[in-house]
Amino acid sequence: MDFYLGLAQVIGVHTLLGLSAWCLLHTGQVSLAQGGFFAIGAYASGMLTTMAGWPLGVALPAAALISATVAVAVGFPALRVKGLMLVVATVAFAEIVRLVCFNLTWRVNTGSGPVGPDGSLGFGGIRYFPSNGWSSIEILILIWGLVAAVMLALAWFDRSRIGTLWRAVGEDEVAAQSVGINLTAAKVSAFGIGGAIAGLSGGIFAHQVTHIEHGNFTILLATFAIAYPILGGLASLWGTVLAVIFIQGFLIEGLRVLGDWRSLLFGALILLVMLLRPSGIITSPIGRWFARSIRFDRPAAPTTGGKTHA
C-alpha cells in the first residue's frame, strides 16, 4: 500500500512540474529551465523549514515566490531569443543552477545538529513531515490538493483573457503582435507563473524525499517536464496528467517486471507515442474518453503546435 501512496505522490509532484512547462509551451516557448526552477524551489523551501524553522505553509509559497522572481529575471533576457536559442539558453540556466547547488555549502547549527546544503553531499534532513507527524495519506492529500488548485487556476486562466493572449502568442507571434498584444508581458508572465508552479513542486519534492542533491535536477528532469505536456497534448490540461501517469506509472513503475529491458523500452515507447499521436495522447481514443468522462475544461480545441521553431 505504501508503495502506491508513494507512487501517487511522485505522480502529483511531476504533474505540477509538467503543468509549469505547459504554461510556457502554451506561449510557444520550449524551456528546459523548469528543472532549474524546481531545484530553486526545493532548496529554498528546504532551507526555510530546516534552517530558518518556518512552517511548511509559509515556506512553500515563499519558495514559489522566489522561483517566480528568478523566472521573471530569466524571462527578460530569454525574450531576446527563441526556438533553438531559447532551448539552449534555458539549458544553460538549468545547468548553472544545478552546479550552484553542487557547490553550495551553508550549514547552520540547530538543536539537532548542523543542517543545510553540504556541497556535493547534497541537502539532507529536510524532515518537516516526519517530525510533525504527517502520515503518507496526509502528504498525498496535500500534494493532490495543490495539483487540483493549480489545475483549477490554470483552467480558469485558459478561459480568461490571459489564456487567450498566451494562446495567440503561441500560435503566431507576429500576428499577435500586430493586433496589439504585448509580447513581453505575455511571455514574461508565462515564465513567472510557470516558475512559481515549478518552485512549488520542487518545494514539495524536497520535503517528500527529505534528501535532495544536484543529481536530482539534471537536464533529464527538465526534459521530462516538457515531455509531459508534449506527449499528453497541449490542447487540454488533462493531457499532462495522462502523460505523467503514462510515464511515471506505466513506463517507470509498471514495467519494472521487465527488469533490465524496461529502460530500453522507455525511449522506444516515447518515440512510438510521438509517431502514432504527434498531437499527444489526449487525441487518442483513450485520451478522449478520459477527457470526456472528467469534463472539466473545454472540449479539446485544435490549438497544439504553434510556431515554435524548435
Add this chain to the structure above:
Amino acid sequence: MNYNNLLDLSQSLIDGVLFGSIYALIGIGFTLIFGVMNKINLSYAAASVAAAYVSLLIVQTAPPALVYVAAALVGGVLGALVYLICFHLLPLNKPLATLMSTVGMLLLIDEAIVHITAGMPQNYPAMFVGANIDIGPLSLRSDLLFVFGFGCLVMIGLTLLLKRTRLGLATRAVSQQPVAAQLCGMSITGTNMSTFVIAGFLGGTAGAMAGAAIGVLSPLLTLPLTVKGLVVTVIGGLGSIPGAIIAGLVVGGAENLFQYLRGVSERDIYVMLLLFAFLVFRPGGLFPPPAGRD
C-alpha cells in the same frame, strides 16, 4: 602570477583548444541539421557516441586507423536511421513532436549502450600515446594533436563538399528555401537524408575522437556532449559552419582554462555564463544568420 602558473595556464589552454575540435564537430552536425530542417536533433550526440561504440567491434581484427573510418560509416548509417524514424515519419508542422521523438531516440540509444555493455566503460584505441611534441617549455599531447588535425581535415572536406559538389549545392539550396529548391527539381527527402548522413559521418568521427582523447567510451559522455554541442552551435551562430568551428575551439579552451582556475566542479558554470554573455550581447552568435530569411 609567476612564470610557472603562466606556463600551466597556457598548457591547459592549449589542451582545451585541441580537445575543442570534438565540440566543433558535434556543433557542425547540429548546425547542418538545423540548417536544412529548421529543427533540432537532440539524439545526435548520443548517436555519435553509439557509432564509436559499434566501431569497437572491429578493433580486434583491424588496425586502429580503420576504427575511425568504421565509426564515421556507422555514424552515417545511424544518421539515416534517425532521419527516417524521428523526422520523416512525423508531420512537418509539428516541431514539438519531432523534438520529443529525438529525445525518445536519445534515451533509447543511451539505454541500448548501457544494456549491451552492462554500463562498463570501454577502452578506446588511441594513437601516438606518450609521444609528445615539445615547444619550449610547453608540450603538445600528440594524441590530442592528432584529434585536432583529423578534425581540421574533416572540416575542410565538409567545406569542399558543401561548396564544390552538386550535393552540397542542393543542401545549401534546401536550407535557404525548401519550396524553391523543390520547384527546381531537388528532392527534399533525398537532400535531408544525405545531410543527416553527412552529419552522421562527422558525429561518428567526433565520437571516435572523443573516445581516443579520453581513452574510454562511456554512456556518461552523451549528455555533456549534447549540451556542449548545443552551446557551440549557439555561440557560433545558427547554421554557420565556420562559426561552429571557432566556437568549438573557444569553448574547449575556455572549459580547460576555467578548470585550471576554478576547479572541475565549477568549470561548467563559467562556460554557461560565457554562453549567456553571448546571448545577451550578441544573440546571433559569432556569425549570425542573414536577417529576413524565411
